[in-house]
Amino acid sequence: MNEGKRPASFYVLALFFAAYVLFLYGPTITIFVLSFQGPEGGLTFPMRGVSLHWFAKLAEGVGVVDIWAAFGRSIRVGLVVMALNVVIALLAGLAFRKRFFGDGALFYTSIASLIMPSIVVSLGIGLAFRLLDTGLKSWFESMGWQELADGYGSSMGLYTSALGAHLTWTLPFGLLIMFAVFNRFNTAYEEAARDLGATPWQGFKDVVLPIIGPSVIGVGMFGFTLSWDEIARTSQAIGDLNTLPLELQGLTTTVTTPVIYALGTVTTVLSLVVVGVAVAAMRMLARRKAG
Template sequence: MSGDRRSKGFWPLAAVFGLFVVFLYGPVVTIFVLSFQGPEGGLTFPMRGWSTHWYQSLWQGLGVVDIGAALRRSLALGTVVMALTVLLSLGAGLAFRKPLAGAQGLFYVTVASLIMPSIIVSLGIGLQFRLLDGALKWLLDAVGATGVLETYTTSLGLYTSGLGAHLTWTLPFGLLIMFAVFNRFNPAYEEAARDLGATPWQAFRHVVLPLIGPSVVGIGMFGFTLSWDEIARSSQAIGDLNTLPLELQGLTTTVTTPAIYALGTVTTAVSLAVVGVAFGVAAALRRRRAVR
């Protein structure tokens, strides 16, 4: 029995961990509970009834803000960012397995965006695209394309500057994960496949990719969730159309009903659903690999 007794430091550390969990997830639980208030409910406790009234209000729209359109924009942008993060991180991981001129400098330049203030990155990208707008307008005027010049507004947009801003945030995480995976990858499996006559593509498809599959899924999860929640890097570089986090930030100063909590619950549920799907796919890949 003496071997099962807790050490003296266990309970203080357990208390600190418990406080950390409450601090981390307490606000999420509070918002979730308050979103189910009755029609007369406010932004704080005590609760005034229970209902889904504020979710119905959210579905009908919050004033002049089109929540549905912002939700679709964020989902579409997050999906594109996820796909590009996976493809670019996987390609970079494969390239860095071999000696590459300037590899160390390229790595540091890519990861440097993690330590730069997000708002500075957003301002810089926005400024670059405004300079690009000036150059494009000058070029259109020089070639006499007056028709295009009259309709041209800006190159800032969801899939131009906005996409680039999000990739500066997601790609470093994808690269770090992929480099860690390939540092632990045993090349003997790939060499055995080639000895048996497999082409480089066949070795990658049937040997390398199944082994690193769960990590690739994790990179996709990071790419989507980081893009889905991003505000600072989107604020100055997204163009005229806001993503859902930017709309949510704006609504915090104008909406004074639990509808804002309903919207926060929906966005959190989407993030948790993506994480759940990613864990499920990764587990399925591990089971499939174990069967093989």
Template sequence: MSRSAGFWPLALVFTLFVVFLYGPMVTIFVLSFQGPEGGLTFPLRGVSLHWFRQLAEGLGTVDIAAALRRSLLLGAVVMGLTVVLSVLAGLAFRKKLRGGDALFYVSVASLIMPSIIISLGIGLQFRLLDGGLKWLLEALGAHSPYAQTTLENYGTALGLMTSALGAHLTWTLPFGLLIMFAVFNRFNPAYEEAARDLGATPWQTLRHVVLPLIGPSVVGVGMFGFTLSWDEIARTSQAIGDVNTLPLELQGLTSTVTTPAIYALGTVTTVVSLLVMGLTVALAWWLGRRRKA
């Protein structure tokens, strides 16, 4: 079959794009399997799992396992909240809401703000909250031994499930909302009308009709929520408090670790992301088949 004159130039541009996009990831994968004498550049010096074993043993004072658990926990909570809030917002916006346009623009405004500014703002808010709580506890401390004890043990409201969670939701929720708005914009209400004609309650209609039909999209929202949270650095950096997530630990290690162990850590984080995406695609495919059946 003959090719048009523009095929090969476009094919070359596409090939260069794919190499530019995935070349660094493949390079990290390959270099992470170097032998004990391996360095940070090519050529490879042996092939082994040495740097993964060293990663499991720990990198200096950094507790990689604890950072991994924190990131997984935060990603799971962000995923759940993103799915629930996005679906509920999508259902709510199917009707004309007073002030709905303003609410929508406020909800997605964080996408156009620099991530580090949002992180700084959230961190500042929680530090002001710390100041207000300490002032209140000091005022109550003269009359309440419990308040005095609480003040002595109080550290900060900044933390994984407070400020960091809020910072990640400013990033994941707008994407979830946009996806669900698009889904419900093309959702055929005739299915719901048919369910109501057959005597289904609103809850039964939602559970047995609406959710199965939008199931693959809901799974996609969940994947976005987890992966965006899993890789986030800028919005977490000023809002995490005294602990770090795995991406922040990885960023800090890039200036101190000079062995392929840093590549092994990058490989592990990428594999987790790929596993989540693979499970999401499989679940969406299964839900799609079930819906067609």
């Protein structure tokens, strides 16, 4: 009689899981809801009307901060990080298919940044580039290029120090994914391609890449989304121009209207769009492979 009845532990665990999900996504849902308040809306409940007023205000700009310029910078650096993440992780995965001298040390060095405190990584990168700036200025002066030394600013920037800081966070994830993929890759497919006369490049392009394609897309998705919302590693290594997360962090202390929630909603939706595109691309590749 009690075969179909669930034990009491099931309901306890289900309640615990529901509380966990609410704790995890509740703040995001709250921000999403409050961003659609009317003109008289505040930062807390109860809501005062429902409208797109704060999204219109966001389009006009947020105070003295050029939020859309920061938005564009984050998009651009995210795309560059995504491309580098895919290329480096894929090449590393191919290289590590065979043992070579120092491969263990190189592997652990590559993923060591995952266990290092983010702020320490950021401070280290910032210090390294400041020392580089000091060295370059000293060299310019020693060469008699005083005008160049006086006009020199800093080598720190979006595509130098900030890009490196982002890669210390995104690249280890890409490497671990590709190492796992190639660790269980069946080399019989490549051997069959070689038996049929395929060159190494043709074997990679027509055999290996289509099989690992979903994983490559996943590496790219990780690269973009992790770069998109990175703060700690960027904070001391960004230079003069901030990315969107840094601007958003600064705005939380000065903006007291739901426009900050509207900005959070837009950035979250963009992240979800990237994930959705990646999942759709993976499914498309899976259907092509099955067909």
